[in-house]
Amino acid sequence: MKRLNPSLIAGGVIVAVIVLMALVSFVWTPYDATLVSPASRLLEPSWSHWFGTDKFGRDILSQIMVGSRTTLFVGVVAVGVAAVIGVPLGILAAMVRRWPSEVIMRANDLLLAFPALLLAIMFGAVFGASTLTAMIAIGIASVPSFARVIRSGALQVMRTEYVLAARAAGRQPFPIALRHVLPNVTSLITVQASVSFAIAVLAEAALSFLGYGTPPPTPSWGRMLQESQEFLFSAPRLAIFPGIAIAIAVLGFNLLGDGLRDRFDPKLEDRR
């Protein structure tokens, strides 16, 4: 039996806590995360408000709990968009003849050269700032990494004897891709998804910080950071708590990705 590694455990625990926090926030938060309460504005952390309150008197812990939904939602949709486009492109590039493969990969390189945040800001400017715009833009920007990683994995699978045998037996490319290639690159997809998830979390935070992500008053960790700017000297906790939440979430998904890669990649077996 394979030994679990610390990265996988730590990453799994952190991600599980974030998912749990998001699920719990659907049924319970200490306070209504969007309720403005002037009498409670800028309260220090206390037993009644563990992380204090912001300038609108909103409970910061409640906002972080509800904000985790936005983070996960953006991550899931962005990674979904990237995987749905990137995985078939990667497999296709590995299976087709030389020049179509080159076309796909050079187009991929072109997209890769475009900074993800710039693309997302452009989407926000054209289609209006919203969580949906941010998710799609981040997803599209993540397509090249999926396509590149999956293509390299699929190329290896295409050289295996069972695929050669299937091709010799006259199997059509589509069934080969579906039955032989896709199942054998699943581990790569999982690892890439985890890494892309971390990138998506950071990108959503950056976009919301810049005003191109989740609009107010929907809680978002990035926008909490943005709204805290006025208070960096007088109430730094307003930036610290969402900052820590973002850092931990990114760390969690990165550790999970590393752990999964270690677990799935046979080449790393002898290093453990």
Add this chain to the structure above:
Amino acid sequence: MKPSFSTRAVAFLASAALLAVTACSAGSGTSSGSSPGADQKLSIGLVAEPASLDFTTTDGAAIPQALLGNVYETLVKQDDSGKIVPSLAKSWTVSPDRKTYTFDLVDNAKFTNDKQFTANDAVFSINRVKTAWTTSLKAAMDVVSQAKALSPTQLQVTLTKPSNDWLFRMTTRIGAMFSESGVSALATAPVGSGPFKFSKWNRGDSIVMVRNDNYWGSKPFFQQITLKYFKDATALNNALLTGTINVVGTVQAPEALSQFTSNDKYQVIEGTTNGEVLLSFNNSLPLFKDVRTRQGIRMAIDHKALLDTCWAGRGKLIGSMVPPTDPWYEDLTGVAPYDLAKAKSLLQASGAAGKTLRLRLPTLPYATSCGQVVKSQLEQAGLKVAIDQLEFPAAWLTTVFKNADYDMSIIAHVEPRDLGAVFNPKYYTRYDDPTLQGYLAAADSGDEAAQVDNLKKAARRLSEQAAGDWLFLLPNLMVADKSVKGLPTNAITENFDLSKLAR
């Protein structure tokens, strides 16, 4: 080599530190600015960039703020106390029937295209408001029946009826004097007779003006003034702290003001403005035609709490569309006091309770901030509010201002004496009230006492009918390097007079 878990932990801590540093520095100015450096240069930070430089066809207060009084001049202007004083007109007389104005013009004013300013230019400018302007403000010139040049330095304007408002309007953008040969590219290359010449516009960043050394009046101190525009309130403050700008023309992060008040390098100016922050209703919608809906919304908002929360308690509660600097000001905050129970019953009675209203906000700091408070307070009264942010100025002006595709919005109306302009059926508020129009007409045609009396009635009528909700009056909050002199305490005109600034 594969990094160990402890290495990753160190990397995480470093990332967290980096994130914190990023959070601290992200608000600093990102635009590459001209560093003022020389004593003769000044850089002023502002928040809303004009959509165009042509206020004859484009609405928005940012254009006259930059150009009026600086590039363009008017025949008459307002002094700091609001009194109408000479500008391009040395003096003027009014006929006994109050329908004919005769202006004596200065004889040494020149446009920046080297053309002499004469009465013919004044006739051209006045007529052009009626023929070529497309903004709603042009209506103020409808009362003019004829403008005639009696001589190169004498202008006669005949009105169809006596109007108290017309001469005052001539101090605003519709009174701007243009050169007949200088209107071909107003959107990008304005030509005026003012103390500054337009130099360049770096879209998204700044407008640069240089001193007009051929100016007919007192020449300004600064050789070059740059107006730099910031979308982010903290970036604006940081630009002053880092020396990118010398003046924060309008503080948009009042909570952070303490970083300047406690620093000897800076001066903080606090006065008043004409900027009524209005929660506007689309009065053409059936829901808002019911006065109970409008009154219910007004009574659901705790204005004191709102001001404390979204603008750090700075500003003034007014209760109608008149600032305290106007002669017909009355404190009307008591007309619709905060009363949640009554608000709920009014909204229930009008059928608005439970309905979803779109609150379409411009991406301006005060609107974003106050919008969240308004949403929360209205939801406590039984309404549902969906906030939708529109990029300012372009998207907001098109969607809300031009097409009236909104339920509610928040914007500061900074034009002086704008009660009649804002609340009429043609404006984006779509407010059609014959009684109000009657008061306004009587105020315009009557004597001074009748004007004050009728405008008081008009302001009260607006408040009682809840044509909108006046969240508060923006304060004039400016911060500047201690060496900058001549900054106005009150901002009661629609222009930012740069010619008075010095070091």
